[in-house]
Amino acid sequence: MLLAFNKPFNVLCQFTDRSTPPRRTLAQFGLPKGVYAAGRLDYDSEGLLLLTDDGALAHRLTDPRHKEAKTYWVQVEGTPEQAQLQALRQGVVLNDGPTLPAGVEWLREAPRLWPRDPPVRFRKTVPDAWLALTLREGRNRQVRRMTAAVGLPTLRLVRVAVGRHALAGLAPGQWRQLG
CATH class of the missing domain: 3.30.70.580 (Pseudouridine synthase I, catalytic domain, N-terminal subdomain)
Incomplete structure (x- = not known):
């Protein structure tokens, strides 16, 4: 089952x-x-x-x-720059070693999701963005650590697919x- x-x-x-x-x-x-x-x-x-x-x-x-590919929608703090996205695509070095390259797409519109309880704190002066991130490894808190390593801290993380x-x-x- x-x-x-x-x-x-x-x-x-x-x-x-x-x-x-x-x-x-x-x-x-x-x-x-x-x-x-x-x-x-x-x-x-x-x-x-x-x-x-x-x-x-x-x-x-x-x-x-x-x-096995795992795809996440990640709300990050900040506006992604091409260098940050490219760093994620190439793999970043974390304290437990380099990651494998990741699939990364900047979602220009927020995905349609249910409201989170409690909601992510909204700040008028700090922009945020959504990324679709696909990994083929699964280290502890890897997505959060990768986005933080490139200067885009994770605010919300939703896994939307595992393989097919x-x-x-x-x-x-x-x-x-x-x-």
Whole structure:
């Protein structure tokens, strides 16, 4: 079984949480028993999370050797310059080494998304922009670290696709079974 789930902001990618106070988890969303996240999506990120009950499938989806493409819509602080976009395309050096090149597109209009709760803080004097960023590796907080490294801090991060699987109209907290 493979499920697509639209993980809301500030939800853990696991079914239990031992922190105090406890954070929201996947247990609240009526997912079938026996599935688990195939990969991670940070607590403060949103969007497509694949869940499965098939260990071999989870391995194929998450093992870096398979280089499964993951596409994100990223709201960044600032107006991107060509040099910043090119740096992302070439790969940037992070504290754990250089990244692989990324696919980057400046989205001239904000994508149509659900409102985030709480909303991203709006500042009249600081512009923001949206990028579509595609990675083929999955380091811890990689998108946020890459955009910060080129001077475009991430304000909001939404994963919209993993390989051929897309978010495609799921509202936050909704899930559907995939083929």
